[in-house]
Amino acid sequence: MxxxxxxxxxxxxxxxxxxxxxxxxxxxxxxxxxxxxxxxxxxxxxxxxxxxxxxxxxxxxxxxxxxGQHWKNDHRGKKLLKAYEDQKELYDNDLLIQMACAEGINPIALCRTLLQEKYKLKHRSHISRMLKHPHLIEDPRLAANVQQCMISDNQEGPITDLRRRIIGEEYELKLKELAKEAGIHFYDEHDLRRMGYDKTPDIKMILPFLYKGSVINWIESKANFGDTKGHKFNIQQQLHSYCNRFGPGLIIYWFGYHEETPHLPDNNIGITVLADFPAKEDLVFMQITQGESPPAETGATKGEFKQTANPDNELTKSS
Missing domain, CATH: 1.10.10 (Arc Repressor Mutant, subunit A)
Structure with a gap:
């Protein structure tokens, strides 16, 4: 541009x-x-x-x-509900928005607290249903306020959850398309689950490749920013098990990362951190020598890593 x-x-x-x-x-x-x-x-x-x-x-x-605020919000529900009831006639449909700003609370979190207190709801699922369908709220003015909070909160609520899920799926699809364009052959999560795996990366290579000298067996897509704390959490919850099961791999934070994230000692188990799909010129693929069959899904590999001769850098089999 x-x-x-x-x-x-x-x-x-x-x-x-x-x-x-x-x-x-x-x-x-x-x-x-x-x-x-x-x-x-x-x-x-x-x-x-x-x-x-x-x-x-x-x-x-x-x-x-x-x-750190959930406990405090839950214990001041009566005070917040009384403040709403005392002032609701003075505002149209933005009283809860005004209260959320004054209290330093997300609008949806405030709605949850008020609905729980007003209707004595014990289960979070009942509150979530009212948030998703505000017309179920008996008080029409409160329903209108809740609906206003729904469209004014970019951190919580069904609209925000849907947006984040769509973005995550969009970048998983982008990963698969770029992998195919690069000539990478892989299993996706659905393939791996059919094979009986529980924790699965977004794609696992059928044959590993080299990225700047590092062996890559799998790639995980994150439509997120990789700060150090979040990355350590991802290692604990996902990436460590991928390395144990499949060997070294790569995680892509599509929206970038903190400069220290790729250099954390926690990555030494075999994790490479990138902010985009690796460039084709940095990829080296394995060529299967004559008479050898491709490796099974156990992670055992045969053949040699060689820079392919074709311009698309595709995975090729020697004749």
Whole structure:
């Protein structure tokens, strides 16, 4: 993309410690709705940073903050409900939005607290149903307020959950398409589950390849920003078991990562961190020598890694 003054640099996806800290400080010092904070981050203060990276950092910071507020919110439900009942005639449908800003709570979290208190709901599933279908709320004014919160909260709620799931699936599909274009042959999650595996990466190579000298047996797609804390959590929950079962692999944080993330000692079990699909020129594929059969899914490999001669760098079999 270019303008009259020349090429416009691509938004940065790999962030240094100072810049990352500045973004986090802005988020934690912001007073108002998260959706407004996201707009300010993207359009005013950090326009040179990948927009989705900012969205993901915001999500992570607010999630960490909210974990310490659930107990407090639950125990002040009566006070919050009384404040709503006392003032509901003075506002149209934005009273809960005003209260969420004043209390420093996500609008959907405030709705959950009020619904639980007002209707004495014990199960979270009952509250979630009311949030998903506000017309089920007997109080029409409260229903209208809840609906307003639904469209004004970019951190919680069914709309936000759907958006995140769609983005995750979009980038899994992108991974598979790019892998096919590069000439990589792989099993996806559905293939691996049919084989009886429980924890599965997004794709596992039928034959491993080399990326800059490192053997790659699997690739995990994350439509997220790879900060150090989140990456360590992913290693604990997923990547460690992939390495144990399939050998070394690669994780792609499509929206970028903290500059320290690829260099964490935790990666020494065989994890490579990238912010995009690896370039074709950095891939070296295995060629099966004559008379050998492809390896089974157990991870045993035969043949040699050789830079392929064809221009598409496809996986080829020697004759």
């Amino acid at each position: 270019s303008q009259a003054g020349g090429d416009v640099p691509a938004p940065r996806k790999i962030l240094g410690s100072v810049e990352y800290m500045r973004i986090c400080q802005f988020i934690n010092g912001y007073h108002g709705l998260a959706i407004d904070c996201e707009y300010e981050l993207r359009n005013r203060f950090f326009k040179e940073v990948e927009p989705m990276a900012l969205t993901c950092i915001l999500q992570s910071e607010l999630f960490n903050r909210s974990r």
